[in-house]
Amino acid sequence: MAPKSPPKATLEHSQSASGSAAAxxxxxxHYRSGPLRWLLTTNHKEIGSLYxxxxxxxxxxxxxxxxxxxxxxFQPGLQMVQPEFFNQMTTMHGLIxxxxxxxxxxxxxxxxxIPLQVGAPDMALPRLNNFSFWLLPIAFTxxxxxxxxxxxGPNFGWTFYAPLSTTYAPPSTTFFIFALHMAGISSILGAxxxxxxxxxxxxxxxxxxxxxxxVWTWLITAFLLIAVMxxxxxxxxxxxxxxxxxxxxxxxxxxxxxxxxxxxxxxxGHPEVYIMILPAFGxxxxxxxxxxxxxxxxxxxxxxxxxSIAILSFLVWAHHMFAVGLPxxxxxxxxxxxxxxxxxxxxxxxxxxxxxxxxxxxxETPMLFALAFxxxxxxxxxxxxxxxxxxxxxxxxxxxxxxxxxxxxxxPGAVFSIMAAVYYWLPKWTGHYPDERLGRWHFxxxxxxxxxxxxxxxxxxxxxxxxxxPDYALQFADFNMxxxxxxxxxxxxxxxxxxxxxxxxxxxxxAPASAWDGATDLEWTVPSPAPxxxxxxxPDLRGFKFH
Amino acid sequence: xxxMFALAGLLASLNGSYSMVHASxxxxxVGVSQxxxxxxxxxxxxxxxxxxxxxxxxxxxxxxxxxxRRSKGAKAxxxxxxxxxxxxxxxxxxxILIAMAIPATATLKNMYDASEADYDxxxxxxxxxxxxxxxxxxxxxxxxxxxxxxQIAGTEEKGEHYLLEVDQPLVLPVDRKIRLLTTSADVIHSxxxxxxxVKKDAVPGFVNESWTRIxxxxxxxxxxxxxxxxxxxxxxxxxxxxxQEQFDTWLAERKQAAAEEAGGVDREWALDELxxxxxxxxxxxxxxxxxxxxxxxxxxxxxxxxNQALMDDLDRHIDVVVNGxxxxxxAAFSGTLSPVDIAAVITFERNAWGNxxxxxxxxxxxxxxxxx
Numbered sequence: 014m015a016p017k018s019p020p021k022a023t024l025e026h027s028q029s030a031s032g033s034a035a036a037x038x039x040x041x042x043h044y045r046s047g048p049l050r051w052l053l054t055t056n057h058k059e060i061g062s063l064y065x066x067x068x069x070x071x072x073x074x075x076x077x078x079x080x081x082x083x084x085x086x087f088q089p090g091l092q093m094v095q096p097e098f099f100n101q102m103t104t105m106h107g108l109i110x111x112x113x114x115x116x117x118x119x120x121x122x123x124x125x126x127i128p129l130q131v132g133a134p135d136m137a138l139p140r141l142n143n144f145s146f147w148l149l150p151i152a153f154t155x156x157x158x159x160x161x162x163x164x165x166g167p168n169f170g171w172t173f174y175a176p177l178s179t180t181y182a183p184p185s186t187t188f189f190i191f192a193l194h195m196a197g198i199s200s201i202l203g204a205x206x207x208x209x210x211x212x213x214x215x216x217x218x219x220x221x222x223x224x225x226x227x228v229w230t231w232l233i234t235a236f237l238l239i240a241v242m243x244x245x246x247x248x249x250x251x252x253x254x255x256x257x258x259x260x261x262x263x264x265x266x267x268x269x270x271x272x273x274x275x276x277x278x279x280x281x282g283h284p285e286v287y288i289m290i291l292p293a294f295g296x297x298x299x300x301x302x303x304x305x306x307x308x309x310x311x312x313x314x315x316x317x318x319x320x321s322i323a324i325l326s327f328l329v330w331a332h333h334m335f336a337v338g339l340p341x342x343x344x345x346x347x348x349x350x351x352x353x354x355x356x357x358x359x360x361x362x363x364x365x366x367x368x369x370x371x372x373x374x375x376x377e378t379p380m381l382f383a384l385a386f387x388x389x390x391x392x393x394x395x396x397x398x399x400x401x402x403x404x405x406x407x408x409x410x411x412x413x414x415x416x417x418x419x420x421x422x423x424x425p426g427a428v429f430s431i432m433a434a435v436y437y438w439l440p441k442w443t444g445h446y447p448d449e450r451l452g453r454w455h456f457x458x459x460x461x462x463x464x465x466x467x468x469x470x471x472x473x474x475x476x477x478x479x480x481x482x483p484d485y486a487l488q489f490a491d492f493n494m495x496x497x498x499x500x501x502x503x504x505x506x507x508x509x510x511x512x513x514x515x516x517x518x519x520x521x522x523x524a525p526a527s528a529w530d531g532a533t534d535l536e537w538t539v540p541s542p543a544p545x546x547x548x549x550x551x552p553d554l555r556g557f558k559f560h
Numbered sequence: 561x562x563x564m565f566a567l568a569g570l571l572a573s574l575n576g577s578y579s580m581v582h583a584s585x586x587x588x589x590v591g592v593s594q595x596x597x598x599x600x601x602x603x604x605x606x607x608x609x610x611x612x613x614x615x616x617x618x619x620x621x622x623x624x625x626x627x628x629r630r631s632k633g634a635k636a637x638x639x640x641x642x643x644x645x646x647x648x649x650x651x652x653x654x655x656i657l658i659a660m661a662i663p664a665t666a667t668l669k670n671m672y673d674a675s676e677a678d679y680d681x682x683x684x685x686x687x688x689x690x691x692x693x694x695x696x697x698x699x700x701x702x703x704x705x706x707x708x709x710x711q712i713a714g715t716e717e718k719g720e721h722y723l724l725e726v727d728q729p730l731v732l733p734v735d736r737k738i739r740l741l742t743t744s745a746d747v748i749h750s751x752x753x754x755x756x757x758v759k760k761d762a763v764p765g766f767v768n769e770s771w772t773r774i775x776x777x778x779x780x781x782x783x784x785x786x787x788x789x790x791x792x793x794x795x796x797x798x799x800x801x802x803x804q805e806q807f808d809t810w811l812a813e814r815k816q817a818a819a820e821e822a823g824g825v826d827r828e829w830a831l832d833e834l835x836x837x838x839x840x841x842x843x844x845x846x847x848x849x850x851x852x853x854x855x856x857x858x859x860x861x862x863x864x865x866x867n868q869a870l871m872d873d874l875d876r877h878i879d880v881v882v883n884g885x886x887x888x889x890x891a892a893f894s895g896t897l898s899p900v901d902i903a904a905v906i907t908f909e910r911n912a913w914g915n916x917x918x919x920x921x922x923x924x925x926x927x928x929x930x931x932x
Contacts, residue, residue: 089722090714096790097857164859170787176764177747177789181687181889183860265765266886271748272763306630308640336750336785337761338742338768341672345665352657359653360646362617367645369624371637376629384625388618395610402660404667405603407759408588411750411785475588477754479785482793484712486723488585 052147055139056545057124060146062442064121065435067149069511071113072428074157076504078106083466083500086493091484099483100168101160107171111289112196113153115423118431119292120145120203123231126438127207129536129543130225132216132552137209145202152195159185159192170481172282175263175274179255186256190249197242204238207231216535218554222316225534226309229316230295233323237288240327241281248277272337279330287326290422291319293390293430294361297383299534300437301365304380305372306531311364318357318364325354335406344403351401355394362391377529378452382433385425385460393421396471411481413492414474420467424503425460432459432510439514440528444542445521451513458506465499589754592776592801596757598667606660671757674771677739681730684896685742685749685762685784687889688791688848691896692730695741699814702896703728704844705794712794724781727844729798733807734774742768746891750786753799761786774801789889791848824900825927831907831920838908841901846909849889854913860889865913874910874919881906882929899926 045053054060081102085093094102124142128135136142159166164183167173178186211232215224224232251274254260261267263274294315302309309315331339331347339347365387374380396418400406409415432455439447473492478485485493527537535554539547590600628634682693686702693700703726710716712723719725732738742751744762752759753772760770774780784795802810843852849861856863864870870877881902884892893902903923910917 089718091712092714096793100787100790100792168789174748174787177787181747181789265763269765271765305628305636307636308638310640310642311646312640314641314646336759338763338766341669344668344672348664348668349661352661355657356650356653360650363649366617366621366624368640369621369628371634371639372624372628373634373636374625374629375631384621387621391614391617395614398610399603399606402602402606402664404599404664404671404757405588405606407671408599408603408754408757410759411752472586476585477589477782479752479783479793481787482783484723484793486721487718 053143055135055143057128057136057139057142058442058543058545060136060142061121061123061125063146064117064124064149067146068114068118068121068431069514071109071117071153073507073511075106075109075114076507078102078109080500080504082106083497085483086485087497088494089485089487089490094483096483097165097168100170100481101166103481104167104170104173105156105160108156108167108193109153110423111171111285112193113149113156115289115427115431116200117149119231119234119289119427120200122227122292122296122431122434122438123203123207125442126536127210127228127231128214129441129539129547130228130534131211131214131219132535132548132554133210133214134546134548134551136206137214138206141202142206145199145206148195148199148202152192152199155188155195156192159188162188172278173252174278175252175255175271176265179252179263182256187253190253193249194246197246200238201242204235204242207235208239211235214551216548216551216554218557219559222313223554223559225295226298226312226315226319227292227295230291230298230319233319234288234291237284237291237323237326241284241288244277245281245285248274248281251277272334275334275337276331279333280327282333283330284323284326286419286422287322289427290390291323293386293427294319296430296434296437297365297386298361300379300383300433301368301387303437303529303531303533304377304383305369305374307368307372309364310367310370311360314360315364318360321357322354325350325357329354332401332403332406335403336410348401348403352398355398355401358394362387362394373531377436378447378449378456379433379437379529381453381456382429382436385456386429386433389421389425389429389460389463393418393426396421409474411479412474413470413478413480416480417467417470417474420470424467425463429459429463435514437529438536439517440524441536441539441541441543443518443521444524445517446524446528447513447517448521451509451516455506455509455513458509459503462499462501462503462506466496466503467499469493469495469499591755591757592774592778592780593756593772594775595667595671595772596755598670599757602664602667605663609656609660671770674739674769676737677771678736679733680739680741681732682741682743682767683730683751683762685744685746685751685788686891686896687746687789688784688795689844690730690749690751690784690795690797691745694811694814697811697815698818699811700818701728701814702844703730703798705796707794721781723794724783724796724798726796726798729779729800731800731802731807731810732772732774733804734777734801736804737771737773740770740772742770745896746889747788748786749784749788749795751782751797752785753780753782753797755780755782756799759785774799777802821898821900825898825923828924829900829903829920829922831911831918834904834907834920835911837900838904838906839912841897841905842908842912845893845897846905854909854915864909865915867915871910871915871917874917874921877906877910878902878921878926878929882926894930899923899930902926902930 085099162185166185167189169178211228251262255262255264261269263269263271265271298309298315328350329347332351400409400418436447436452469492473489478489524541526540528541588600588603590597680695682695684691690703706725706727707723711718742760742762744764749762750759751762756772758770758772760768778801780799782797784792850856850864854865882894884890900923903921903926906921910919
């Protein structure tokens with residue numbers, strides 16, 4: 014456990030822990046009790062917690078679906094489920110993990126931590142914040158309910174390529190579209206709120222280049238969301254019209270263009286994958302300096318690299334479509350731009366490692382997850398670089414090699430960063446340290462499970478196993494059995510994560526205001542647990558030495 | 561560029577996999593065409609670049625993690641930027657990428673040059689089978705997975721080529737440039753044979769172009785790689801490459817069979833004869849949606865057994881099979897099945913599973929509908 018020393022930042026307005034707790038004790042009586050309080054809350058910390066709980070629930074539901082998939086793929090042959098249901102599981106697993114687990118997880122962290130890191134009393138638009146959150150449970154209840162509808166739920170993959178998702182889709186697709194519209198509106202409103210907060214509510218004296226990397230990456234992510242979620246809304250509306258109103262946007266028989274669907278989808282979809290990784294970069298850039306007890310190396314280049322990745326993300330979408338029959342010039346253009354992304358991404362990895370170099374490193378659970386992120390995300394980055402090589406991509410495309418690639422960047426990438434963030438900020442949220450011993454067990458079981466789960470997929474894909482198949486040829490059997498064992502190990506290890514969180518909420522070693530001795534950001538100047546209202550008077554940061 | 565491929569080969573041989581010409585269990589197959597070997601070379605170059613960078617980056621990282629830990633008494637240094645270092649590690653990856661882009665561009669240009677082909681084959685994806693049309697040769701046929709359902713269900717032992725075997729493979733001559741034109745009759749499919757390094761989407765409304773020149777006779781197996789619905793996993797691609805002479809013999813036999821088939825349209829067919837043929841057509845074409853016992857999978861795929869509305873209306877039954885149902889998964893079969901097969905399958909459906917209409921649909925009537 015890190016020794017607890019007072020925060021390095023000394024602020025004119027920082028309050029003593031006991032004083033503020035007493036002050037807030039009175040105020041909290043204004044609040045309703047019971048479920049209505051959670052339904053009507055406009056407090057960024059409560060909404061942040063709601064998002065995080067929602068994200069964790071979806072992570073478990075989407076994970077259960079993944080385990081059904083892994084169970085079926087444990088051996089060749091059809092044992093557990095039929096192909097129709099298998100396809101619904103792959104589709105729902107992807108949709109729930111992307112839109113229900115990872116994105117709301119990051120939004121929850123943003124809600125909790127952005128006001129605390131910029132010295133704001135709350136999000137800029139608190140009522141909108143409430144609405145953004147409550148759209149999600151409604152959207153996902155509707156989405157999950159499609160599984161019970163006649164003809165079953167969406168079965169066309171999370172990328173829902175037309176015309177499989179229009180002319181050939183089950184009747185429940187209209188509900189899927191409605192659910193996705195709601196989730197999209199939630200994201201757009203959330204992004205507006207985050208931008209408004211960061212640009213308007215920073216404490217006096219905090220310039221943009223003083224913000225933490227977490228705030229910076231979220232600012233850039235929020236702009237990406239505003240730019241691309243409307244494109245998703247457009248494309249699903251076109252689907253809705255094709256299905257219910259007789260148009261032929263994507264129906265070749267009516268003069269439409271199925272490839273147009275893919276261009277629109279991936280114009281949304283590629284920035285979307287960066288939406289799921291940029292905040293992770295921010296989290297890791299905050300955690301590594303804390304536990305290396307050394308300032309982040311290359312702060313400015315981190316900001317510029319994030320911005321470059323965001324801009325490039327609009328210019329690479331067709332690398333998902335190399336096999337679709339694009340003209341040669343387009344293939345070359347998208348191959349070059351995609352390779353280019355390796356440059357700013359490399360800069361980030363080099364900066365993290367140079368931050369570690371000649372530091373004073375300790376290995377608390379958040380640091381373990383952050384370090385695993387650096388290694389395993391980089392492995393996902395390497396396979397991404399391989400996929401960028403268009404001629405080779407003809408062999409990799411739509412095989413398990415791709416599945417391995419994007420799960421490496423999403424699970425030990427994005428998901429590990431969320432776990433790192435949870436372990437890092439739990440002392441601030443609950444006032445208790447998470448159980449370090451259980452945390453380590455959770456970490457090691459997860460890291461072993463996740464690699465056993467996803468690493469063999471590289472080999473299965475290279476040897477020729479296509480993705481999204483319920484049954485496979487005999488030469489892929491060993492890889493799949495290993496993956497399934499890893500999947501169950503990783504999946505059940507997450508019960509430990511839930512236990513750590515519940516235990517931490519209920520009690521544990523008390524955390525001081527500055528829970529980690531290397532932490533210097535603004536959130537560590539408020540008491541732990543953070544009272545319901547913080548920074549009601551903005552702290553004066555003029556002359557404050559940032560990071 | 562040849563030097564780079566040679567380098568890749570050298571590096572690959574460390575891996576012990578280069579000597580294996582055919583499908584490797586762990587790595588991308590080297591394949592049996594110049595393009596597939598070029599692609600394999602690119603794959604191995606970029607792989608080793610990643611390995612070398614990984615060793616350096618993770619080496620520095622783990623060195624730091626062991627050397628600079630507090631438990632060993634490390635004290636944090638104070639530096640936090642270094643312009644020269646930052647420029648260097650931005651520039652070096654950029655140069656590596658340019659070096660990588662050059663051979664990749666050359667290979668890609670070659671893959672896109674489908675001109676001056678010796679043969680053209682049109683490949684049409686259907687849910688869930690491939691159709692091959694030797695253009696200008698009047699030879700066309702379907703290629704269905706031939707793995708028995710019992711093997712999939714596990715009641716029978718799985719064969720050597722489980723899920724990767726078909727009733728009629730695509731037969732091609734070696735050492736000839738074959739232009740492959742891909743399209744689809746329904747949803748998007750993707751035609752992939754790893755040993756040829758050809759993967760091309762089959763998109764309805766589009767005709768995509770790719771090509772191959774196979775060096776060695778043999779049987780090369782692949783699969784559909786674009787999710788195309790329920791039986792996406794059961795849509796293998798098998799290419800049988802043979803010497804030109806053998807191929808010529810094979811093609812002549814197929815042409816003769818096609819001519820005989822065409823003659824069958826004009827004669828009167830008996831009910832039993834139609835049912836017998838229709839049963840086979842139903843099993844390969846219709847059963848995946850409408851199911852073996854005609855029970856269907858409502859609401860997407862309606863049942864045929866005991867479907868009284870359909871049995872009462874012969875004209876509609878014929879219309880549905882010939883022209884399809886717009887806006888649904890039911891395809892128009894006039895372009896893909898012969899008039900004899902259409903007549904046979906309709907007759908079978910009207911006389912199976914308790915549908916005892918006694919109707920015998922004559923191929924000549926279908927022929928009249930399809931090409932009046």
